[in-house]
Amino acid sequence: MDFGRLVTAMVTPFDVDGQIDWDTTGRLIDYLIEEQKSESLVVSGTTGESPTLTDDEKLELFRYAVKHADGRCKIIAGTGSNNTAHSIHLTQAAEEAGVDGILLVVPYYNRPSQEGLYQHFKSIAQSTKLPVMLYNVPGRTGANLSAATTLRLAHIENVVATKECASLDQLTHIISAAPEGFLVYGGDDSMTLPVLAIGGHGIVSVASHVIGPQMKRMIDSYLQGNVKEAARLHGQYHPMFKGIFEAPHPVPNPVAIKFILGLSGMHVGGVRLPLVDVTDQEAEFLRKLL
Template identity: 40%
Template sequence: MIPTHRFTGSIPALVSPMNEDGSLDLDAFRALLDWHVEEGSGAVVIAGTTGEAPTLSTEEQAALIGLACQHLGGRLPVIAGTGANSTAEAIELASLAENAGAQAQLSVVPYYNKPSQQGMYAHFKAVAEACDLPVILYNVPGRTVADISNDTVLSLADVPGIIGIKDATGEMGRGFDLISRRPEGFLVLSGDDETALALTLLGGDGVISVTANAYPSIMHLMIEDAMHGRLESARRHNARLQKLHRALFVEPNPAPLKWIMARQGRLDNHLRLPLVHLSSTSQSELTRLLEEIG
């Protein structure tokens, strides 16, 4: 198993570039991977929420994960999005990611069917036991409605193969409680850019980030400074992006993000329905923020 310290730092939840006809833009995808190596990202998440995974076919997910592993060639670890609200489907996606060469999987709390804490424990235990791909749990109750408790997370931390959690609640008291009680080596990664600096300063291991797609170097430097106690420098980096963290969710993710990255020349601004292009009002707001960031 790859050491857990390889999954720390600033980790972009990578967008999936698309062509006008809706097909995947693999040339832009390769270029993004190279850019994140150059900018210091700690790893990449492929086929997560920001990558529009709900609209990707199983074949497309496998293609993106496999291409990322092949193109990176070990330069960055690849974490594959594998979550589903069906345990059987989550296991199938985990096997697919393992066969494609991923180094870990990001598995979201089952959404829509609202399982109990016992159901969540049984779900993730089954996923971890079904293959050898390390599991990073993903708690984002704002999307899933279901919310895994810290006690359940810590019980799962004892299951072989479950190596950490992406906590997107943004609740610092909850995050610190988890950090203070976790077993050695269990990762606690922020899933909320607005509070990522705070969680890292409390002892967290970094962030799986939306913002890092567009500003990977600043996010990398902020997390590195935080993890090494360089507080003033970390604060300065965070201050540059703080308004943007929130603005990236002014409309459903990744519509604002893809609009920004298209302005940067990183990709063409195409999404799949039911997501639609950013409204003119939100474009004006983001334009002002980008001018502030420089």
């Protein structure tokens, strides 16, 4: 399964009461596919505020996204957690909902060993026929899925990709030793071009909510051998890559991108506690950034 080069980790739109806004969700899916050039959408990932979505909400989101996208892009369901049995349950339900693949985050808080991580992902992968994308984000989970364990998992037939937020050294190790067909995605927008340069396949992006065509142009320029143009675009949009997470001090994802979407005319509502909306100072910074 090739999820494309530009994958957007989609926000979850909420109404004024903090409930999922289904009409806006449909408009957002159309906007990301048609205007922002997303080739796949991650639904109920970190950017989708998965920690505060119920299982029923997640499954309804999966069903809605599959139906509304109608084959125009692939839908990847975020079904990972720190409970293996629960992840298996949600993964199997997502498969029944018709999604194209699943995203499995490294278990957080309980900090398993590398063997525990291997057995966790192996058990979930063997419970489904869907292609699996691993998701290593040590800064959020408190645990690092090592390159060696990632490569071990890459030999499981339906473990086809990883979204990697560790160091370039770890990315390089994985890319250089991965079996043929195993795809490595960056998970940090500012690393899109460096990841491509060391042989990575693409990016699971947040910035692509608002600068998707520009990111696609940067990716295509690099792949076509126009490295100078790709580097120019990387430099031009680097302030956005960094600013949506550091405005003017680190802002939890997806607070900033939801605000910027609103500035762009795509109003997706606020965030659920324990996240809070941007401060006046942050709002002013993001207006200038956009």
